Amino acid sequence: MQNRGARGQGAGYLFSCLLLCGIPVEAWSQVSATVEQSTSLGDWLVSHHVEQASSAAKAPLYSHALMWSRPLDRSLQEASWRSLLTQIRYRPARPAIAPASREGLYQLIASRQPTGRLPVKSGDGAWLQANPSLDPVLAAGDTIHIPVRPETVTVIQEDGRLCRVPYRPEAEAAYYVSACNPGVKADLAWVAQPDGTLDKFRTGAWNRQAQTAVAPGAWIWAPARNSGWPERVSDRIGEFFATQAPSGLETNDSVASAPNVAPPALAAAAPLATRRAQDLAITTNDWGNEGLLQTPSARMGTAGEASISMTNVNPYTRVNVMLHPLDWFEFGFRYTDISNQAYGPASLSGSQSYKDKSIDLKVRLLQESAYVPQFALGMVDIGGTGLFSGEYLVASKRTGGFDWSLGLGWGYVGERGNIGNPLQIFSDKFRTRPSGNGSDEAGGTGKSYFRGPMSVFGGVQYQLSNVPLVFKLEYDGNDYKHEPFDYDAHAKLPINLGVVYRFNKNLDFSAGFERGNRAMLGVTLHGDLSRLGTQKVSDPARLPLAVPRPAPDAPSPDWSKTVADLKAQTHWTVLDIGRHGHILTVSFDSPDAFYRKDLLDRIATVLHRDAPADIDTFRVVTVVQGQTMRAYTILRTPWVASKTQAIPVTDRQTTVIAGAPPSRAQLEAEPKLYDKPFERFFYSIGPGYSQTLGGPNGFVLYAVSATANMALRLRQDTWIAGELSYRLLDNYSHFTYTADSNLPRVRTYLREYMTTSRFTIPYLQATHVGKLGTDQYYSVYGGLLEPMFSGVGAEWLYRPSNSPLAVGVDVNQVWQRAFNEDFDLRNYRTFTGHLTVYWDTGWNNVLVKLSGGQYLAKDRGATLDVSRQFQNGVSIGAYATKTNVSSATFGEGSFDKGIYVQIPFDAIMGRSIGGLANLAWQPLTRDGGAKLQRQFPLYDLTDDRSPKSLWYQPGADANVDADKR
Template sequence: MRFFPLLVATLIVLAALGGVASSGDAPFDHPANWGGTGLLEIPNARVIPYGHGRAGVAQVHPYRYYYGVLSPFPGIEIGGRVTEIIGVGVPETWKNYGYYKDRAVDLKVQILPEGKYRPAIALGVMDPFGTRLYGAQYVVLSKQIFPFDFTLGVGSGRLGRKPLDEGDSGFELFHSPGVWKDARLFGGVEFAPSEKFSLILEYSPILYHRHTQDPAQPKYFRSEVPSPINFGLRLKPFRFLDVTLSYQRGEVFGINGSVDLEIGKPLYPVVAQPYEEPEERAFLPIEERVAMALLDMGFSDVGVLKEGDWLYVEFQNDTYLYAPRAMGMVLWTLQGLLPEGVGEVELLYKVEGVPLFAVTFSKEDLIDFYNGRLTLDEFYSLCRFDFDPIEPPRRTKPRGLKRFTYRYKPAFYTFLNDPSGFFKYRAGAEVWGRYRLGRGTALAAGVGVFPINNISSVIRPLSIPVRSDIVDYIDNKFLLEYLMLEHTRRFSGQLFGYVGAGYLEVQYAGVNIQGAKSLFDGRLLVGFDTSLVVKRAPDEILGLKEKTHYTLLAKARWHTPVEGLSVDLKAGRFLAGDSGLRIQLNKDFKGVIISVWYSFTDTSVFDDPYNRNYHDKGIMVSIPLQMFLGRDSRDRALYALSPWTRDVAHDTYHRDVFDFMDEGSKLMLDKKRNDVRVWEDWKEGGWE
């Protein structure tokens, strides 16, 4: 135990006198066994870089960890993990499930970053809401004297003398000082003489033999482990890859491999290419030249009209993820085409034929902006925006109208943690098609074909099965995902409406109606959302059941001042008849949107113990496919993790009119205005 006095004395001296610290937490911001940033078994005060995500697998017998970690805000990391206990089984009724598995969510906040004379300090809570088999709470500090990083902390629960109580709130360190009477000290040091590797030495406070709630304890930890000292070698063969080899507890070797990626960074750069006009078009009227150019650049429903020195252009964005990038492509194209006779230009931006906004500027200002004589902010200040264009202001003859459009993508979905098997899945392809009947009106259909599908469940539907019978639908190899008529309408005063009728989703058919208004330049959206639906028959493509359900919800979306963070609220009656509130937080990382949600509803309508007093919760990731394609695309891939076997706080799955409104709001154009300069990457790449 001489290790601790020496470490404590060292850190006290460092905190008082300071030392030379390298910038940030690197290179000591790598994963511990369970995925959170730390050494081996203990955390340090470092956090994963903001906007990064980490995924990995580790094994230190008898534990195997599967984890994911991300930093949604500077100084904060959130992790999710599954702990598998090798050799420890589950009840016989859970055959094919494999070994025992525990799920948990962890949170760490770096309350004080490292300074020249002070250490970094962090607070952490492990598994505050789950089973708390491996729950812990800790305060830890770390200090660099490069290439050394020293860590000292104190922890309770898993890191203390006894486990935390399952019934507590999960955040006892903030309101129950008594939890620290069973706390223990921990510490360690990491030595990084090279960017490619580092050496780790730590003292682990975990008393494995005393944690009797751990399913591994009766089989593996009946007596004290041989040593609390752990050793590790961390390898960094590539910037994104981390491999840690270790010898822990004086008896077992371990390995931990993880990948760290910047969220939203494309695998292949999406570099815009300029429009090159064929020579034979140079003698055509300017209306035809502009229309043909925009059609070549991926736009549709293009109308162009020249009146005197005024050029009016309307177009629909079918290709670019966000409106500012689409506008940038139009500006880039126009600056090389506009003849001497044009003085003013007006652009009208449309989606599905519905006008979202218009912008007017002079040809001279556009040329100065492109050539660098005007900054982006200066050009924006000279533009005149209209964010309430009800009808196209000019009569044109649009060309390139795409009546029928379709998209397809490979599809892979998981079904996790069922007693009949922890990991189940379906793989195949999905195809969606739309036939445009008029402005904002279309017939839409989507099908899924899953030739590889092993999804099944031994869990039966609950008392009001609005979602807990989902397996009866998704175990099919062919799915009619939706078939409906939908209409989106814009009214004056920033009012929008949406109606969808037909087979709305895999489980429900009926009608969905939404109305919404934009306030404060799009920072706040308010509205209502109601559905009247009938359950579909799972084994008949177009079959319906008799029982009806309805929702009646007020909703709002607030785009907070925090970069990329928005909050969605739904309040009212949900599908099963439970009333209450659902809160969803959305964080945008360069186009990748990560959402988490939690519900508070009156669950007394349910007769079963699984839905009673339950709070629906989950996480969803929306990924732009252009990250993998190396070209512009509006398509996204969605992946969500949520308990399908519960029925609390559920709505039908349908289009959200808020997403439609966001695309053309002043707030969104201001936030992503840098995307207008699409030609910058092309110029910097030396292709000009």
């Protein structure tokens, strides 16, 4: 590692001459120097007074465009440069590229040599000194070049000619491209900024996005829409020019003699100089889907987007929850309050109005391009009563600030029914659609999909530039003559209009006038769950990094202080510290933080400060219930270098490696430097909350409780854990309804379990876990396994370290617990168990869980659980269970299903912490497909063995500057 305390002594011949040969500072036009002695860039800039030189020069030096070049990287870039030239001259393209364009661009790039330029965060020496991890270390032979600030931006023409445009503050790429190529339509622009960064912007009227301004000296490559240049080639062209010096300062190519763009062309492009490009405003409709008002569009939120909305159009108030696990797929659920219809008899529901539950989904079929609209297929109110069931096919096309939609709807979406169904050529069943008023043949069943006549629907939205308003106008495909419960809506017009006010990036307010006689009001809370993250303001302050290792003759460290500092920095408990040769091993007991990288850095900081000089590797081992799960190997020297200097990409190496852990026996065989006394008892006290939604006794029934969780360890691998709960506040006095059932009542006694006793024991379980060989785990357990069942059981899991696959089997003999949730039992017992396969597919981070076996009601079948996981740990998923009982026997809902979102507490808390918040929605509680909700499943206990152990990291919202990047 370089000694960052030493100041650079050699500045290269040219710079030394400028200092020593008497040349006035005012005459400097640039700084160019070859480094003769290793030093940091920040030290070099400060010691050679570059900032003072810049302020004194006739033309100020452009430190923003500082170029640091290395001979090694020049050689590597040369290989990429030659490959690019081959692609340009010989690679076929569709449509074909004009020969003159190929040759001209080839000659331009061939005339420019690779520079070996490496990115630098700043050209300010003092700033780099204050941020050593971003300050690169220069080696002898490296070159530094700081040009003067140019006054132009250069657009690279398709035939290799260069067009120079006077720089205009805050102007975006479209202004410069239009000035050089009036009337030419370019959908993408690559902007190589003078600091060596490369931006890629969508610039067409159909795909325009918000973008940063172009800096003076930038290069812009923006081929015309039909030029034939493949996007992957354009990517490489942009990357090449990002390594070049800023444009506008050349002395030996065509741009030096090319005149500036003519004034008429600048005048024509001038309106674009002040026009800010913006992203397409994707807003929700009255149903929570992306769309206009009553009608959907083909637009989709980005993967991770979620929204909760409430809209009111008399007599309907809708609460919608929509999720986007993938860019091309949306699903969610809805509650619709029908204010003019009672839920049931007053003796059951009081004055509560009717609540309808529904599930929606939408799939993008074709993505938008310059000439082709985006297409999507959607379904509304799948299953259930089908009061609002409908399907649709819709297309959307953007033209600047306008976004147009046109679609065909079936069912409620196309209730106007003014077009015959073309699907009737396949079967006469498609000619008519069953009633949607809650009968067995309701519109929500599979028997009704895409049946009946259709209607056209569509409209347009317009978003104002630089004003957070979106106006909407649509033609409604529903005439409202066939509303649920035979309600006559008296629609006067097929036209709806409205406006959305974007209060901020997460909150929209909407209002409209619909059907010619209805007002609409709505509010939508939306955001990207994949960006979710919180600054760790409650984590302890980081310890300073002691760069040099302790001296070889330094006394042995006080390991108890090391342990105390590790505990303070991570909140993790150290089990022991051992040494084997040049490896120092620290074992932690059940570390619970979701994001590990930052905490591993904190651990390395403490260990580097205290570990003897001859220790080259730190090994951090996680131990869960006595079983070693994961080893993180930290290479001491590269790790320190990565924290004290900017490492070029070509020199970077992995400093923290996740791998299979040593066995517990191997760890115990190492000589111990510290060994923690065995702790037996653990407890925590906190609040608890439970609720049921959408029942006939009330839309929200809730309970707030005080809970105490306790655990007694008999050994590291054997423990007794339990929970005590006391219900403090609730409205369960309204809970009188018990659902009917044709199966053994294993879940439909929900009311009895929730209302019989205020003091309960939700679980009290004894568990032993062990390991069979390298990759197999087992557990045996017994006791009060969950609030409704007690019993005994065993589980086996095969889960190799870093493998995307795992297989498990659990078997359980269970007895139904008494309603007061104490130690009494009812007379129902059964055997339940499942074979489960877990597969992290690697495709869009989708996790699939498939299990099959016998459920609590003695029915047999399978459960499919599919979820999308994001890098910040958020998961969006859904599950469905189908067993050997018929839909009629199962009851309302036909089969068990649900939707869930899991959010790590680490993403929403101000300190590093483990655990997940599980937000689940199950439309109905039935007895079929019910699984035992036991404690401590092995797949959860072995989560450290996942190949994503170091993949997780906080979302972009954890960075206060995330929106400025």
